[in-house]
Amino acid sequence: MSENLIPKIRAALDRLRPAERKVGETVLADLDFAIHASIGALAIRANVSEPSVTRFCRAIGCEGLRQFKVQLAHSLAVGVPYQAVTIDKDDDAATLVHKVCDSISAALHDVRERTDPAALDAAAALIAGARRVCCIGVGSGSGVVAQDAFLRFLRLDIAASAHSDGHLQRLASGMLDASDVLFAISLSGRSPEVNDSVRIAKQRGARIIALTQAGTPLGWDADVPLLLPPSSAATPYSPGVSRLMQLAVIDMLAIAVALRQDPGVLEKARRAKAEVERAQAPGRS
Numbered sequence: 001m002s003e004n005l006i007p008k009i010r011a012a013l014d015r016l017r018p019a020e021r022k023v024g025e026t027v028l029a030d031l032d033f034a035i036h037a038s039i040g041a042l043a044i045r046a047n048v049s050e051p052s053v054t055r056f057c058r059a060i061g062c063e064g065l066r067q068f069k070v071q072l073a074h075s076l077a078v079g080v081p082y083q084a085v086t087i088d089k090d091d092d093a094a095t096l097v098h099k100v101c102d103s104i105s106a107a108l109h110d111v112r113e114r115t116d117p118a119a120l121d122a123a124a125a126l127i128a129g130a131r132r133v134c135c136i137g138v139g140s141g142s143g144v145v146a147q148d149a150f151l152r153f154l155r156l157d158i159a160a161s162a163h164s165d166g167h168l169q170r171l172a173s174g175m176l177d178a179s180d181v182l183f184a185i186s187l188s189g190r191s192p193e194v195n196d197s198v199r200i201a202k203q204r205g206a207r208i209i210a211l212t213q214a215g216t217p218l219g220w221d222a223d224v225p226l227l228l229p230p231s232s233a234a235t236p237y238s239p240g241v242s243r244l245m246q247l248a249v250i251d252m253l254a255i256a257v258a259l260r261q262d263p264g265v266l267e268k269a270r271r272a273k274a275e276v277e278r279a280q281a282p283g284r285s
Contacts, residue, residue: 166193189216
């Protein structure tokens with residue numbers, strides 16, 4: 001029961017029969033749905049027969065759907081390896097360096113294994129085609145990440161904004177329409193300000209991208225959820241790598257958007273960056 005099913009499913013896709021592969025792709029596209037779905041609902045969404053769902057479960061080492069769902073839920077809930085790293089008050093500086101770096105390395109490895117490429121591609125397509133993108137997040141974690149996302153999109157000549165104040169988030173969300181995207185960032189996925197803003201934006205017809213953990217209300221409400229592994233407990237002696245995990249996904253997303261941009265837009269962004277660097281050069285006031 002300790003084996004993580006998610007990378008196992010990804011690795012098995014190429015060797016599965018076509019119908020079984022469709023089930024695997026459906027599971028990876030929406031892990032929360034797969035955990036709660038009946039065999040009939042999963043078969044309908046994958047456009048296969050119910051026996052194909054059972055064969056898929058057996059192909060990846062489970063006796064049936066029940067065991068598969070239990071193990072998949074366990075894979076989502078176990079947390080990332082860096083949670084096993086315990087930093088003690090009496091650790092010396094050398095030990096601290098190793099523990100923190102090991103924590104960051106393990107967390108980013110888990111982000112690599114758990115990030116859904118199809119969801120990342122869908123999010124990039126929405127952002128690249130949007131009239132404007134509104135990034136929202138609350139606090140010193142997600143609020144700062146929302147600002148970073150805004151800056152990354154702005155450099156790609158995308159009309160973007162960022163708001164960390166709850167009132168401004170709701171106001172900005174109410175100004176969106178079907179041609180816009182709301183990029184909602186919340187590690188817990190339960191921020192009242194962010195979730196209220198998502199509800200408002202959905203009523204206005206905007207598309208929702210969420211950067212959050214699996215199994216959260218924010219993830220369920222998003223058109224495209226970008227799901228992060230569980231984060232470590234917030235204690236004074238735990239490595240604060242959650243923001244690095246979020247920023248890693250922002251980097252992936254921004255690069256995926258850039259790859260969709262017209263060469264003229266990228267040249268425009270290059271010239272703008274050069275102007276900023278020229279203005280910051282030594283000797284200029």
